[in-house]
C-alpha cells in the first residue's frame with residue numbers, strides 16, 4: 001500500500017517545480033514524482049489531495065549542536081549541567097528540530113558522546129528526532145575554540161589519536177578546528193589554530209576510515225590551511241578572499257555559513273545575557289561574513305544551510321530562520337531551498353539518499369500550507385506545516 005500526495009506544488013529540491021504534481025511513497029522510499037495524471041492510484045493506496053499546498057523534501061541543517069541549549073551563555077550552561085540534564089535537553093532539542101520540518105541534521109560537536117547516544121536513540125525508535133550525522137567531540141588544539149567540550153590535541157600524532165578516538169566512539173564525520181571563534185573567551189575568529197600539518201593528519205585519518213571532514217574556519221589563513229588539507233566543508237567562513245574562493249571551487253568543498261549564529265548574538269546582545277566578548281566579536285565579523293557569503297554564492301561555491309543551533313538564542317526548532325537570512329544575503333528563495341535540501345545532502349555525503357524528491361530516495365517529505373518560494377519566512381510557522389514524514393513515516397499529518 002502506497003501513500004500518494006496528489007495535485008501539490010512539488011518542489012523537487014534541485015531547482016525544479018512540478019505543478020499539480022504527485023509524490024508517491026512506498027515503504028521508506030519515494031516511488032514516483034511527476035504530474036498527478038500520470039499516476040492513477042490503486043484501490044488500496046492512501047491518497048491525500050494537497051491542492052494549493054507545497055510539497056518539499058525534508059529540510060537539512062548541516063550544522064547544529066544537539067547538546068548545546070541556545071541559552072544566553074550556552075557554554076556556561078553546558079559546563080554547569082549534569083550529564084543527565086544535558087541528555088534530557090538534547091532529546092528535547094531533537095524532537096523540536098523534527099517538528100520544524102528538519103528531517104536530517106549534522107551535529108558538529110557534542111559533549112561526552114551524548115550526540116551519538118541521541119542519534120542511536122532516534123535510529124532505534126526510542127526518541128523522536130531527525131536523522132543525525134554526528135562528529136562526536138570536536139578536535140581542537142589546547143585552549144583552542146571549543147576546548148571546553150572538545151578533545152584537545154597537539155601535534156600530528158596526537159591529532160591522529162584524537163580522530164581515531166572519535167572513530168572508535170562511532171562518529172560519522174570528523175570536525176577539526178582551524179581557527180578561533182566567537183563563543184570561546186580569549187580566542188579570536190581570525191586567528192589560525194591547528195597547523196596545516198595537523199589538519200592534513202586529521203583529514204587523512206578520517207579519509208582512511210571513509211569519513212568526511214568539516215572544519216570550523218573563520219580566519220582566511222585557517223580556511224586555506226583546511227582546504228589545502230582536503231577538508232570537505234568550511235563552517236562559518238567569515239573571511240573568504242578570492243584565493244579561498246578559488247580553492248573552495250578547486251577542492252569541491254562546501255561552505256556552511258551559519259548566518260543565524262552571529263545574527264542572534266547581536267540581536268539579543270549583552271542586554272539579554274549574552275557574554276560581552278561574544279557580542280563584540282560578532283559585531284566585528286558580521287559585515288565581512290555577509291560579504292563572504294555573497295562572494296561565494298556569486299562564484300558558484302556550493303553553500304549548504306546550517307544554523308549552529310544551540311548558540312545564544314539560536315534555538316533548536318527555529319532552524320529555518322537561516323533560510324530567511326540566506327535570502328537577505330541575496331539568495332533567491334529557490335536557492336535557499338536548494339541550500340537546505342540538495343546541496344546540504346551533498347555536503348553530508350548523502351546526496352544519493354536524501355535532499356531531493358526523486359524516485360528511489362528516502363521519503364523525507366514536508367507539506368506546507370503556503371508557497372515558501374513566495375514567502376521564505378512561512379517555513380518558520382510550525383502551524384502552517386501540515387505534514388512531516390521521515391523515511392516514509394509520518395511524524396505529523398494534518399492533511
Ligand SMILES: [Zn+2]
Nearest residue numbers: 063065108308
Ligand atoms: Zn558550531
